[in-house]
Amino acid sequence: MPRPERIEYENAYYHVMNRGKDRGRIKIFRSPEYFEAFLRTLKEAAERFGIVIHGYCLMTNHYHLLIQTPHANLSRAMRHINGVYTQRYNQLAKSDGPIFRGRFKSILVDQDVYLLQLSRYIHLNPIEGKKPLVDNLADYPWSSFPAYINQADKPAWLMCDEIYGLLGSKQKYSEYARYVAQGNNEQLTRFYNRGNTASVIGEKEFVKWLSENKIPKLKENKKANLIIPFGLSIEQIVKNTAAYYQKPVTLLRQLKKGRNSQSTERKIAIYLCQHLGDHRLNAIADYFGLGHSGSVSHITCLVRNQLSKDIELTNEVAEVCKFIVNQVT
Structure with missing residues (x-):
């Protein structure tokens, strides 16, 4: 049914x-x-x-x-x-x-x-x-x-x-x-x-x-x-996050192996795909070359925990959000 x-x-x-x-x-x-x-x-x-x-x-x-x-x-x-x-x-x-x-x-x-x-x-x-x-x-x-x-x-x-x-x-x-x-x-x-x-x-x-x-x-x-979905696309979020950090989009999408190998910019971009765009975890995982949606959950959870403790990172992410919104409105 x-x-x-x-x-x-x-x-x-x-x-x-x-x-x-x-x-x-x-x-x-x-x-x-x-x-x-x-x-x-x-x-x-x-x-x-x-x-x-x-x-x-x-x-x-x-x-x-x-x-x-x-x-x-x-x-x-x-x-x-x-x-x-x-x-x-x-x-x-x-x-x-x-x-x-x-x-x-x-x-x-x-x-x-x-x-x-x-x-x-x-x-x-x-x-x-x-x-x-x-x-x-x-x-x-x-x-x-x-x-x-x-x-x-x-x-x-x-x-x-x-x-x-x-x-x-x-x-x-x-x-x-x-x-x-x-x-x-x-x-x-x-x-x-x-x-x-x-x-x-x-x-x-x-x-x-x-x-x-x-x-x-x-x-x-x-x-x-x-036809006109609500919110920002994954591509828009990543493109403008990369522009804020003056990094190529390919660098943010690049998967590197090993513990603590994910760059801060990449983790923030993944976090913002959920935070700003509310995109599904499997869609984010596919875009960033992650093998499982659980990897997205893990990264977004890490970022959330860091934001709760690090005021400088909180301010930085707020500036990235403001930059993205200004670019698409």
Whole structure:
């Protein structure tokens, strides 16, 4: 059976979920290090793709996200989140291979009616199972709930104001805590408890608007989107990276054998093919003469780690990015 197409448009809202492989038997978060690595990945995705994260809850074997996409790019952003976190998980666990069950699930949300309810549903996860993880929901550190009620520092990339606005109260922290303590809406609970595979949660008017207005327009634009792909090509990125460093393109593409034989310029070019162009790992591997997509993952992971520690390299890569963008716009 073919996979259903995702409905993606500017400023859409989604409840996004994924769990570990083997029907969730695999723990995707083993310890605080893993949770922190995922949150770092969320931060990077928000900065890189411009997604707005309205809430999250990370459980041992799955996660929930409440995401808005100003740029209609849910699939690109989630491919980054799941892909980069898989790299970081494997680095921490000294393992290899996929950790998720497969394609993430996303439910398009009628924000006027269900956004507030879904934020509550997501935040209640730690105490809704057969074995609650905490007695007090505010004590669960891997959810955005403590930040929502001012019991933890709010990350800069977490947007709470829209949810607060839906409450309509000046006492936003205490009012949100009270709202969540009321428990989930019965209708919403039934929707999820029956293993609903629907891709939309909304009132009849919202569903009608999607089917009669939004989806036909999206289908009309689909051909144009295929002809004019989003982002920069691998060739553009490498050509302009080489120009920045005043090196020939052939030098950046040249594969040299041996430990630490890859030049800094080549590693940065490989990293930017993923960072700026969001190209698939196997396409990058083919272009640079690497035998396996895992080699690309290894190089991009090394660069990412260096960037987290080396401010000079961070500034250098930012200048390369600026140079590339200026050349193609």
